[in-house]
Amino acid sequence: MVLIDGKKVAAEMKQEIAAKVAELKENGGKAPHLAAVLVGHDGGSETYVAYKIKDCEEVGFKSSLIRYEDDVTEEELLAKVQELNEDDDLDGFIVQLPLPGHISEQKVIKTISPTKDVDGFHPQNVGRMVIGLPSFVSATPFGIVELLNRYKIDMNGKNCVIIGRSNIVGRPLSVLLSQKAVNATVTVAHSRTKNLEELCSSADILIAAIGVPEFVKGNMVKEGAVVVDVGTTRVRSEVTKSGWKLKGDVLFEEVAPKCSYITPVPGGVGPMTRVSLLHNTFMAATNQIYKD
Ligand code: GUN
Numbered sequence: 547m548v549l550i551d552g553k554k555v556a557a558e559m560k561q562e563i564a565a566k567v568a569e570l571k572e573n574g575g576k577a578p579h580l581a582a583v584l585v586g587h588d589g590g591s592e593t594y595v596a597y598k599i600k601d602c603e604e605v606g607f608k609s610s611l612i613r614y615e616d617d618v619t620e621e622e623l624l625a626k627v628q629e630l631n632e633d634d635d636l637d638g639f640i641v642q643l644p645l646p647g648h649i650s651e652q653k654v655i656k657t658i659s660p661t662k663d664v665d666g667f668h669p670q671n672v673g674r675m676v677i678g679l680p681s682f683v684s685a686t687p688f689g690i691v692e693l694l695n696r697y698k699i700d701m702n703g704k705n706c707v708i709i710g711r712s713n714i715v716g717r718p719l720s721v722l723l724s725q726k727a728v729n730a731t732v733t734v735a736h737s738r739t740k741n742l743e744e745l746c747s748s749a750d751i752l753i754a755a756i757g758v759p760e761f762v763k764g765n766m767v768k769e770g771a772v773v774v775d776v777g778t779t780r781v782r783s784e785v786t787k788s789g790w791k792l793k794g795d796v797l798f799e800e801v802a803p804k805c806s807y808i809t810p811v812p813g814g815v816g817p818m819t820r821v822s823l824l825h826n827t828f829m830a831a832t833n834q835i836y837k838d
Contacts, residue, residue, distance in 0.1 A: 547802055547803065547805050547806065547807070547808065548697075548806065548807045548808075549802075549807075549808060549809075549810055550693060550697055550774075550807050550808065550809045550810075550814055551813065552689075552693055552809060552810075552813055552814040552815055552816065552817045552818045553813045553817045555692075555693055555696050555697075555817075555818065556689075556817035556818050556820065556821040557817075558696075559692070559818075559821045559824075559825065560601070560604060560605055560821050560824065563605045563821070563824050563825065563828055564604070564605040564606055566828060567605055567606040567607065567828070568606060570831075570832070571606070576608075577606055577607055577608045578607045578608070578637050578638075578827050578828055578830070578831030578832075579607065579608040579609070579610070579635055579636050579637050579638075579831070580598070580602050580607055580608075580609050580610075580636075580637065580638050580639065580640075580664065580823070580824075580827045581609070581610040581611070581612060581630060581636055581638075581639035581640075582595045582598050582599065582609070582610070582611055582612070582639065582640050582641075582642060583612045583613075583614070583623075583626065583627075583630075583639065583640070583641040583642065584611065584612070584613050584614070584642050585613075585614045585615075585616065585618055585623065585641075585642070585645055585646060585649070586614070586615065586616040586646060587616075588644070589780070589790075590780060591642045591643075591644075594642065595611065595642050597820055598640070598820070598823060599611055601820055601821070601823070601824055602824070602827075605824055607824070607827060610636070612626065612630075614626075616646050617646075618646075618649075619648075620648065620649045620650060620653065620654075623641075623645075623649060623654060624653065624654065624657050627641065627654060627657045627658055628657065630658075630662070631657075631658065631659040631662060636662065637662065637664075637827060637830040637831040638662045638663070638664030638682075638826065638827045638830040638831070639658070639662055639664070640664060640665045640823070641654050641655075641658070641665075655667045655668055655669075656668065656669065660682075660836070661830070661835070661836045662830060663682055664682055664823060664826040664827050664829075664830055665682070665684060665685065665823075665826075666681065666682035666683045666684040666685070666688075666718070666826065667684060667713070667714070668682075671683075672713075672718065675718060675721060675722070676721050678725060678726075680834070680835045680836075680837075681835060682826050682829070682830070682835055683718065683722065683822075683826075684714050684715070684718050685819045685820075685822035685823045685826065686714065686715045686719075686755075686776060686815060686818075686819045686822070687715060687718040687719035687722055688722075688822040688825070688826075689815060689818030689819045689821065689822040690719060690753070690774055690776070690815060690818065691719075691722050691723070691728065692818060692822070693774075693809070693814075693815070693818050694751075694772075694774070697807065699751075699772055699807060701723060701728050701729065701730040701750075701751060702728075702729045702730075703729060703730075703731065704730050704731065704750040704751055705730075705731050705733070705748055705749050705750045705751070706723050706730040706731065706732045706733070706749060706750065706751040706752075706753065707732075707733045707735055707745055707746055707748070707749035707751070707752050707753070708720050708723075708732065708733070708734050708735065708753045708755060709735045709736070709742070709746070709752075709753065709754050709755060709756050709761070709762070709795070710734075710735075710736065710753075710754070710755035710756040710757070710776070711734050711736045712755065715755040715776055716734055716736075716753075716755045717734065719753065719755070720732045720734045723751075730751065733745065733749075742766075743765065743766050746762065746766040746767065747765075747766055747767065747768050748768065749767075749768060749771055750768070750771060750772065751771065751772045751773075751774070752766075752767060752768075752771055752772070752773050752774070753773075753774040753776065754773070754774070754775050754776060754777060754794070754795035754796050755776035755777070755795065756777070756795055757777060757779060757795065758777070758779075758795060759777060759779045759781065759793035759794070759795065760793065760794070760795070760796065760797040760798075761777075761795050761796070761797075762775075762795055762796040762797060762801060763797050763800055763801070764797065764800030764801055764803075764804060766801075767801050767804050767805065768804070769804050770804070770805070770806045771804065771805055771806065772805065772806055772807045772808070773796060773801055773802075773805050773807070773808045773809070774808075774809050774814070774815065775794035775795055775796040775798075775808070775809050775810070775811050775814055775815065776794075776795060776815050777792075777793065777794040777795030777796065777811060778792050778793075778794070778811065778812075778815075778816060779792065779793045779794075779795075780792060780793075781793050792811055792812050792816070793811065794810075794811030794814075796808070796811075798810065798811075
C-alpha cells in the first residue's frame with residue numbers, strides 16, 4: 547500500500563510556481579495578485595482564507611483580504627464583486643463559501659468575471675471545462691487529477707466511482723476523469739444511489755467526497771483499489787492545540803490495508819486544493835486561459 551503524500555507533491559508544485567513568479571518579476575512583470583472576500587466568522591472559512599493568504603506570500607504573490615460582517619447586504623457584496631472585476635491590479639479573486647442565507651451564492655458567482663474566477667465556479671468556466679476548452683477548474687478536482695498524474699496512476703479504461711455530486715468537487719471531477727486525457731469510466735454515486743456498497747466494491751478508483759466522516763468502510767473497497775479521500779469534516783479534539791481535527795470520509799484503518807494507493811486526511815487532497823488555487827491565479831496573471 548502506497549500512502550499518497552499530497553503535502554509533498556503540493557510543496558513541489560509550490561516551488562515550481564514560486565520559481566515561475568521569480569522569473570516573471572526578473573523580467574519586469576508584476577507579482578500575481580489574488581484577493582479573498584470573507585463574509586462573517588465561520589471557523590472553517592477563517593482557516594481556509596488564512597491559508598490562502600499565507601500560501602500567496604510563500605510563492606511571492608500579492609494578496610488582499612476583504613472582510614464583511616454577516617449582515618452585509620447582497621447588494622453591497624455584489625457591488626464589491628463588480629469593483630474587483632474592474633480592478634486592473636487584481637488578477638483573480640474568490641468569495642469564500644458558504645455565504646449567509648440572505649445572500650444568493652449563485653448570484654454572487656455569476657457576477658464574478660469569468661477571467662478572474664480562479665475558483666472556477668462561474669457557469670462559463672464550468673461549461674468550458676465540460677467541452678474541453680481552456681478554463682479555470684475548481685481547485686479540489688484539479689488537485690486530485692494532478693496528484694494522481696504525478697503518482698503515475700493509470701486511469702485509462704478503469705472503473706472510477708465518485709461518491710458525491712457537489713458542484714465544487716464530485717461533478718466537475720467526474721467530467722475531468724472521463725475526458726480523453728484520462729479515459730476513466732466514471733460513475734457518480736449520491737444519496738439516492740442503490741446498492742452503493744456493491745457499486746463501490748467494483749471501483750478500481752474510489753473517490754469519497756460526501757462530507758460524512760468515515761463513511762467508506764473496509765467492505766466497500768475492492769482489494770488493490772486506489773482510494774482518494776476528499777473529506778475534511780472538523781471534529782472536536784482534546785488532543786490538538788486548536789481544539790479540533792480533520793476527519794476524512796474514509797475509515798482509514800479498515801480501508802488502507804486493502805488499497806494499492808490511498809490519500810490520508812490530513813496531508814492528502816487538502817494541500818493539493820490549496821496549491822491549485824495558486825496555480826489558477828498564476829494562470830490568470832499570465833493570461834493563459836482567456837488568451838484573446
Ligand atoms: N468553500 C469550500 N471550498 C471552497 C472553495 O474552494 N472556494 C470558495 N470560494 N469557497 C469554498
